Amino acid sequence: MIQGAALYILMRMMMGVYGYTGIEKAILKARKLAPELFMKAPERATKDGYKMETHSVQTDDGYILGVHRIPGIKTSPPILFQHGLGTASDSWIVFGRERSLAYQLADNGYDVWMGNARGNLYSKNHTTMKPTDPQFWKFSWHEMGIYDMPATIDYILTTTGHTKLFCVVYSMGNTMTYVLLSMRPEYNSKMRLVISLSPAIFFKHTTSPSTLAVVKNWNLIKRYLDSRPTYEMFPYSDEMNAMYFYLCQNRKNVQKMFENVLFDSFGESRGLNRSELPLIGATLSGGHSLYTVWHFIQLIQSGRFQQFDYGEKLNEQIYGSSKPPEYNLKMLTAPVAMHYGASDSLISSKDIQNLSTILPNVVEARQVPTEYFNHLDFIMHPRIKELLNDHIMKALEKY
Template identity: 60%
Template sequence: MAWCVAVCILVITATRVYGQKVVDERVIQKAHHFAPELFMKAPDRAEKDGYPMETHYVLTDDDYVLALHRIPGEESSPPVLFQHGQTSMSDSWIAFSENRSLAYQLWENGYDVWLGNVRGNLYCKNHITMKPSDPEFWKFSWHEMGMYDLAASIDYILNTTGHEQLFYVGHSMGGTMAYVLLSMRPEYNTKMRLVINLSSSAFGSHVTSLSTYSGTINWGLFKAYLDVTGSYELLPYSESTIAELYFVCGNSTSAHATCKNLFSQTFGKSDGVSEKDVPLLAVMGMGGISAFTAWHYVQVVQTGKFQQFNFGPEENQRRYGSREPPEYNLKMVTAPVAIHYGYTDEHNSEKDILRVAAILPNVTEIRKVPAKYFNHLDFISHKRAKELLYDHIVNSLEEY
């Protein structure tokens, strides 16, 4: 939830600066002119960088329509699925291409690269019977993303490519989704050649970032507020918001420094992100999410348990047959899992990472990225990510 907190604060700051909730169209046009990379969509980013990209549409078992972005390899190329973190989108894997994007690097090494998206983000706002304006559309969390979105994406990729297994790279929530799917639907373990989790934990007992403040929020009051407003969407993609972020964080040296400091406090210290990268980092956290998704992480922080969504005693009894939500059984995750984490990651602590690793039955590697300062977002944006992390991952995949 930290990404959500950071972006929300930046947006509030921007609103105060302009004194209005929606910026003037001329301001948006000006931001487009000075920072076109902030407004690009994944296919445009790939084209700019000289890579081919296809868009594929996938239907989940519960009728959400997902968009997958593919950088196609040869027919024999092993498929690899990338799954983004909370509030983000497929763009996060290629937006910082000057760092030698891991997605691009794997494609150049002969892989068939697929970039996943999840229900509710800017690429996945379609459903067979519901519209985003319907409150029911947003009543999901990362539980449904793992159970249905990830399962449907895997099946589609394997059916399309003719392969029996794929590699999986999950950042933050992307790793949580894998733990959900593989524990709840263990037949998918055989479809995973190797799971690579980047700063992905199932527990939040030792979270130290701004997201810990969310633990004091009462779900009943929060939901009552959402019911009154009639909206369960948080951080919807908006060009006016992007323009605000650019002019607040990207228009002067002092603004750069202030916003970079906020990100440092939220995600941990980093020596691999320049001030000018901060607006783009913020945009990568503006894919749009459900309030239930954010709250499910708050629940993890509050309880210290990796369990299904807590709807309250009565609804839990109806759904689960018990007054408490059941915990996910991580011992059912039998696919090989490689775990990478950072020294200064304020969003996923070393203690929580190692707690997961001690339960998983088939951990192939637990690796702390060898940099003094490496935070939660550095896995996608650090200037030296290639030499610190990506080259190692490429070599690891070749062993499988």
């Protein structure tokens, strides 16, 4: 919410400079000066020299997901990338060939697939509902886990003819995957290896000031959001991308403000390049539902990895108990390799270590070998190839 307040202030600053009627002209100018901010994943991949396919995957509850693929060698195993909260498949390629694990695996012949969770800019379709319908947005990462992930996995395996795949999952991508493997354990046998990057499961030792502030004031925030009412949060928009460009371009005071917002939310980093702040902002504006955030807030408040809490009365009707049931992490029998950052204030190393003692088949729990590596660094750190990607590629060869 602190991030949202800061972005709102920046938007108002841009409105003051250009005026509401000048926004369209400002966007056109920004597109000419910084076209990379407005590129969608297929266009970006083409620019980088890769052939990307777009596939449509329908879930059992009617959502239509956009899935991106960079085809590999036919006999090579497929690998599914699943993004974090507020991002999309772009996050795996947006920082170019030198940093993108997806590109690097494609260069080595892997069949690369990049999923998109319901509600983001590539997955806003449904067989019967429209995004303007409030009911469309009544989902969290629970539904992403029990519907989006299996639909995407089955589509990939059917299309490629393989029986197993690799998964590289970041932040909320882990939450989705762990829900799937705990509630539909038959999918464990379809996993060669799960690469867990900063898994968002436990938050007992979270030190992120902005996250803790949201949790502390959630009842007030929720009442405000309900009064609007709000269903979709931080959707992709050209206006926001233009804002990032104008306000972060050669404005040291605004750059410092944006940097502080990121560090306050995700932890300190030594890998942040201020010239990339507009690209980072655009990457974090993929769109998601209010319920998705609400479910994470509940995890932090309860200290449990549990299903959505509807309140005691509805919980009794839905679950047969006053409290929502916990996900049984002992059901995750697929091999899991965890990676975490020393300065990640959102997902603490202590919580990762605790998680590693619960899962039955953790093959590795590795801290990225540098003192400052925060939550966002898993997709943007300038030295990510040597610090993380090379290690992952060697691990994949074993499976």
